[in-house]
Amino acid sequence: MVPQPFPLVCLPFAGSGAGFYRAWQEMAGPQQSVGVIPVQLPGREELFLEAPFTDAIEAAALLAPRIVELTSGVPDFGIFGHSLGAVLSYEIARELLRIGHPGLRHLYVSGSPGPGNGRDARATGLRDDEFIARVQEFAGYRHAAFDDPDLRELLLPSLRADVAMHENYKPSSDEPLDLPVTALRGADDALVTREHARQWSATTSAGFRYIELPGGHMYLSDGPGALLSAIATG
Template structure:
């Protein structure tokens, strides 16, 4: 029997599980893509979004464990906000003796480094401009008042929990970590992305793909290829 790998994907700020749905087709049956579903979006849109990464991880880990198949290999992936959320999930899963094969962190400085430029607390238009600067693009839904009303509270909450993130532990994971970055990312420098070397006692690798902070929009196939690396 072929052992399946569950790729548990933690979302970046403002994203929902549906961002990772196209990855399922790209996985081609080799991996099972399992998005982490946070409150405030999609099926959980009526629920209050989290404003603390550690709280989000603690309240998500039971769902992650429940969705895992027997003896299924686990790889954690997270981009930007999702990187630190995946890191916290790694700690929680390890504490439960759930074997994590690998942690792939994307578009993120090391977990102990906080952003110098922040969006939290800015007036609406300044906030959206700062988020656009961070992401490198503006989501067209934000130009529609009704959609903006739905998206903005989640985006604000996500930015707040990312920018105020403090790791739950100073202890590194005993899980191999691969840090990935867009080669022209203006938000996360190469040296910052390589800070993840200090977050593991196991193997560390660093990979760059062409593109900016949101390189993964066009590089899903390449990111999935890292699972076998």
């Protein structure tokens, strides 16, 4: 019997949508051991007309029922998020455990310091050009869409909302999760240090693992192979 892929619910990073992860569903290779389940956020792609989230705790409470639907009938699954997606994943995991939803087996957080540790420099409130430059500095890359004035006007509201949600985030609790946690980081990430990523060890009483993968802060934009292989192997 062929083993079934391990279902992995994936939360977008700031400014992105489920389309980033839908592309992973098409790819062949070792990552077939993981079944990617993208989660869409309001304010982008097919949900463009919906108001974006502005509070991570409220977002988690609203997203948790959607994830219950997406994982209906799945015996076990993991949750993954990068940067903003990491704190959303953490709060969603906490909410799923609170309501007793069965099946959640692992939390994977990527490109993020521990949930109680934000960055000192902020982008929220800056003028458009300064805001985009600051976000580029944080992420280590610049999306080509922001060089198109029309696309920039369309994309900025959701990106601003995401960044503000992330920068204003405070954890809902400091009680450790009864859930294994794996923190992942690009080895050359200049934004999130190894020490930052290891802060996630304090969020669990059920086992912690730290993994470094090739690349910088946005290592996962180079392709999901190494990431999904690391998840599939433990």
